[in-house]
Amino acid sequence: MDYLHLVLNQSPELALFLSLAIGYWVGGIQFGKFQLGGVAGSLLAAVVISQVGISIDNGIKSVLFALFIYAVGFESGPQFFRSLGRQSLREIVLAAVMALSGLATVIVAARVLGLDKGLAAGIAAGSMTQSAIIGTASAAIAKLELPLEQIQALQGNVAVGYAVTYIFGSFGAILMCVNVLPWFMKRSIRDDATRAEAELLAGARVYGPGEQPATPPLVGRIYRVAQAAGKTVEQLETTPQSANAAALTIERIKRGGALVGVAPDTVLEADDVVLVVGRRAGVIAMAERLGPELQSYPDMDVVVVQRDLTVGNPAFVNRTVAEIRQEANRTLRHGVYVVGVKRAGRPLALQPDTVISSGDMVTLYGTPDDIQRVAKQVGTLIVPSEKTDFVFHGFGLVVGLLLGMIVVRLGAIPLTLGSGGGALIAGLAFGWYRSRHLTRGNLPTPASTLLRDLGLAGFVAVVGLQSGLQAVQTIATQGISIFLVGVAVCIVPIVITILVGRYVLRYDNLAIFAGAVSGARSANPAFGEVLDKAGNSIPTVPFAVTYALANVFLTLLGPLVVAFA
The missing domain is CATH 3.30.70.1450 (Regulator of K+ conductance, C-terminal domain)
Structure with a gap:
């Protein structure tokens, strides 16, 4: 044990990657229909490894989470801004229900079990995985008319309650959103995410890597005259x-x-x-x-490509498809075929009355020379690249982290987005901008996937490494009662929110519902697992709305718990 302690403290990155490797291995084991998942597995593995005593810098956790949440926001920016409006009222209500039910559960538990204000606030912070509660609760305790020694003891109990309950706060939210909610809805997150994506794409089929239609709409054949x-x-x-x-x-x-x-x-x-x-x-x-068709013939092979370009020529802007077809000369159209048109990432139906706007992305099929000829007259060709635009995304993360540093005070209560909330807002905004200016901000899908997976799993692993030893020691010395209260405070608000969401707010799509619930609980690990199960970005928009609200609503719980517990 001493040897492990020495090695892992000399190189704490070993503990981090060991947690990821063991966690994903354990998380991939299937127990009937139940599967822990890589994120929850990494958290549990990190808690076990932390028992040797590890010191790991808190900045690593912040960096990993900022990368994860920025990548999520960037992928979903166009869809998020399209979804804002009256249709977001359900998410607002859902986030409020989660916060109020969490407050009620903490207060009832504190009064029934005789918990002091500090311990109750710490349990709220850990079970709801909202670290900002520690700060707001400690500030509220400092204003109590009590002796200094008692104030310091209560503030110390905030940290104790947080350390004991945070681990299950993360783990329990994953179980509820990824396992219990699908069981309750009797549906699959993946199936509902696929259905929602099909509706969003207006019937357009999206093929995955290595997939292609057996009967492609565009073909080439050889004939003898x-x-x-x-x-x-x-x-x-x-x-x-x-x-x-x-x-x-x-x-x-x-x-x-x-x-x-x-x-x-x-x-x-x-x-x-x-x-x-x-x-x-x-x-x-x-x-x-x-005449007759030939199967093959020497020198008759021509390379064709499929390329995207953004419409920029005013001659094609604010014109219908029928007008463009009628007025575009035959030379321009020769040898080039329009496969599809997208606006802000969403496909448009190519009907005669469809109006083309500036910045629309047109997918063309033809020979490279023909496509280059059209691009010179229509707009800007988007050249596929595996390189990431680090200037664009580096600036995006800087903007997000600066937003997270802004603090607005509601009376004595400080409200802030935090680094995670700021990075999410910046990711959404920069993703939306990218959808309007497709020549900037390239982020290949594999790079984005790595940021999301490594960022989230690494974040929860660092949480486990930092808090696991203290949590286990506190449970061993003070009994398991605090932990059990934390379990209740974690589970009960989610159950209430699920029931309200299903039967009052009428959530029907499981992928959207799971994203909204995980955001309302500020449960980033749970959201990561939901996103993995969905296989697309459908859960992200409801998560982004409820997560932003949860950062405000749950932060307010600190002084409220201190006032009523």
Whole structure:
């Protein structure tokens, strides 16, 4: 034990990564339908490792959590700002119910068991995982007309109650949001998240890594010219099957073993081999007009790409799709196909009356040369990159951390977003800005996933390493009663909030409900597990709203507990 103590204190990062490795291994074990999960597993592993006595800097915890919450906000910024308004009233009520039920539970427990004001406030801070309560409660205790020794003893009890109950405050919230809530709703977080995403995407299918449709809408096929001999390229590209003259394109012609230049007035001859690229229906129908299809032919392969560009040319802004199609010349449209249009990350239906706005992202399919030609006239091409824009995101984190330092006083009660709340607000704002200016702020999905996973799991592991030894020692010396009260204060408000949310506020989608509940409880580890189960960002918007409110509502519990306990 002494050797472990020496090694882990000389290199506390060993304890951190050991907690992550063991935690994710334990968290992946399936017990029937129950699975602990990597975040909760890391927390428990860290508590066990902390028993050797470890000192780890508090700044590591702050940095890891800021990275996690900023990445979450950045991914969800566009969706969050679209969701603000009257539809957020449910989240406001849910956060208020959580805070009020937590206050009532603490006060009842304190009066029934005869707990002093300091211990009651510490239990509230730990069980509700809201560290700001420690500060507001200690400040309120300092104003009590009591002897200095008694005030100091009460303030010390705040820390004791917090240390004993914080571990289960984090762990219990995970169990309730990830295991109990799905059991109560009799549905899966992943299924409801997928359903909500499909509704958000207006029926558009999003394919995961390595996935592609078995029948792609855009195809290329090779034909040998027979019945089309004597016709020009322009005559064949203007198909009767489609009102869109660019439904297909003849990309390559080979005649007598040599490639022939393709122009609108090029006349096809018998036995020419042509490559036709375009929309499936038009390309398949060309067999009747051209001749027999060939499976392959030398030199007939053309590289096509799918690229995004943002609309910036005023000639295409605030115009309907029908107007753009009618006025855009054939040269501009030739060989390029619009796959989809998104606005602030949300797909738009390509109907004739759909209005295109500045900054809309258009996904194009075609050869690199054709797409470059269109980009020069329409807007800015977004070049795929695996590099992170550290200037943009570094500045975003600085802004968030500065916001977290701002303190507004409500009488004697200091209210602040804290570093986590500030980073979340900055992430949301910078994510929204990125959706409007897609050439800035690149953050590849794998990089964002690493920030979220490592940031959250590392944060809870540091919490376990810092608080685990003191919590276990306090339980051993003062009995388990404080811990059990903390369990009640953790569970009861969540149960009340779930019941109100389900039967009064009518939450129906489990992924949205779980995100809102975890935010209302300021339960970041629980939210991380919910996000992992969802497999997309659907839970983030309700979490962001309730989490911001919880930072205010739960902070106010400190002086209220001191006043009424």
